[in-house]
Amino acid sequence: xxxxxxxxxxxxxxxxxxxxxxxxxxxxxxxxxxxxxxxxxxxxxxxxxxxxxxxxxxxxxxxxxxxxxxxxxxxxxxxxxxxxxxxxxxxxxxxxxxxxxxxxxxxxxxxxxxxxxxxxxxxxxxxxxxxxxxxxxxxxxxxxxxxxxxxxxxxxxxxxxxxxxxxxxxxxxxxxxxxxxxxxxxxxxxxxxxxxxxxxxxxxxxxxxxxxxxxxxxxxxxxxxxxxxxxxxxxxxxxxxxxxxxxxxxxxxxxxxxxxxxxxxxxxxxxxxxxxxxxxxxxxxxxxxxxxxxxxxxxxxxxxxxxxxxxxxxx
Numbered sequence: 001x002x003x004x005x006x007x008x009x010x011x012x013x014x015x016x017x018x019x020x021x022x023x024x025x026x027x028x029x030x031x032x033x034x035x036x037x038x039x040x041x042x043x044x045x046x047x048x049x050x051x052x053x054x055x056x057x058x059x060x061x062x063x064x065x066x067x068x069x070x071x072x073x074x075x076x077x078x079x080x081x082x083x084x085x086x087x088x089x090x091x092x093x094x095x096x097x098x099x100x101x102x103x104x105x106x107x108x109x110x111x112x113x114x115x116x117x118x119x120x121x122x123x124x125x126x127x128x129x130x131x132x133x134x135x136x137x138x139x140x141x142x143x144x145x146x147x148x149x150x151x152x153x154x155x156x157x158x159x160x161x162x163x164x165x166x167x168x169x170x171x172x173x174x175x176x177x178x179x180x181x182x183x184x185x186x187x188x189x190x191x192x193x194x195x196x197x198x199x200x201x202x203x204x205x206x207x208x209x210x211x212x213x214x215x216x217x218x219x220x221x222x223x224x225x226x227x228x229x230x231x232x233x234x235x236x237x238x239x240x241x242x243x244x245x246x247x248x249x250x251x252x253x254x255x256x257x258x259x260x261x262x263x264x265x266x267x268x269x270x271x272x273x274x275x276x277x278x279x280x281x282x283x284x285x286x287x288x289x290x291x292x293x294x295x296x297x298x299x300x301x302x303x304x305x306x307x308x309x310x311x312x313x314x315x
Contacts, residue, residue, distance in 0.1 A: 013259070014274075015274055021307065022274065060231065064078075064223070077127040082225050083241070089233065091239075109221055109222025147239060151233045155231070196210055196214070254278070258276075
């Protein structure tokens with residue numbers, strides 16, 4: 001019985017640490033606003049709901065990134081997959097906008113998956129090259145300027161709408177979280193992700209179709225990235241150049257902060273959720289403190305490194 005409890009605590013340790021750090025960030029931010037402004041702004045329901053809405057975009061991207069990281073790979077095409085999906089969707093408009101954006105994400109994911117699984121190219125290099133192709137294509141298509149087209153009503157509803165006072169973006173992230181968590185914990189495909197991430201050779205000998213698992217993983221990542229792009233375009237009321245540049249590294253950071261092994265094979269989705277909250281609230285508090293961008297980057301990097309060192313996996 002003691003052994004079982006120890007293992008359970010060890011597996012959930014990053015989740016606890018990330019959650020505790022969220023509380024610490026909010027506490028520090030609250031003390032600062034009380035001293036500087038005389039009000040506990042960070043504890044207001046409106047502030048928390050706003051941050052959760054903003055974090056929903058990163059949360060959806062991080063969900064897709066985690067799937068790829070679990071198999072021991074990484075997707076660096078996220079920035080321009082997100083941007084391209086949003087720009088094409090807003091340019092086309094109408095009832096086909098959402099479908100076009102999601103299809104673009106799926107196609108990019110398919111290309112990434114085929115390149116990594118069948119051509120055996122390093123995922124970091126291949127997806128970075130795909131990102132460059134997407135960026136060049138959009139710059140050539142738009143002349144380097146942001147398109148004048150606007151987000152559709154459905155996109156605005158997904159990104160900026162509310163239902164009974166709850167941001168729709170947060171509801172979408174919640175739905176995505178339930179689906180991803182269910183897939184990871186209750187389906188053969190989810191178990192295959194962990195096995196492939198631990199050892200592709202062992203997975204192959206166990207009868208798992210490695211290449212198919214890798215391709216599907218990248219497709220899911222592309223779909224979720226495109227979905228986040230459509231939501232973000234709706235939140236901003238339009239798409240713009242470089243709108244996805246701020247999401248790749250924070251998404252990777254959120255997954256790793258949440259306890260997933262960057263080399264694949266281990267990690268829990270609720271840890272990724274906690275990691276997203278750490279990233280979102282940390283950025284928010286640093287912004288409230290009006291720190292310079294240089295200081296914010298130093299603090300941001302220091303916190304990530306510290307947390308990784310605290311709960312690095314060791315027997």
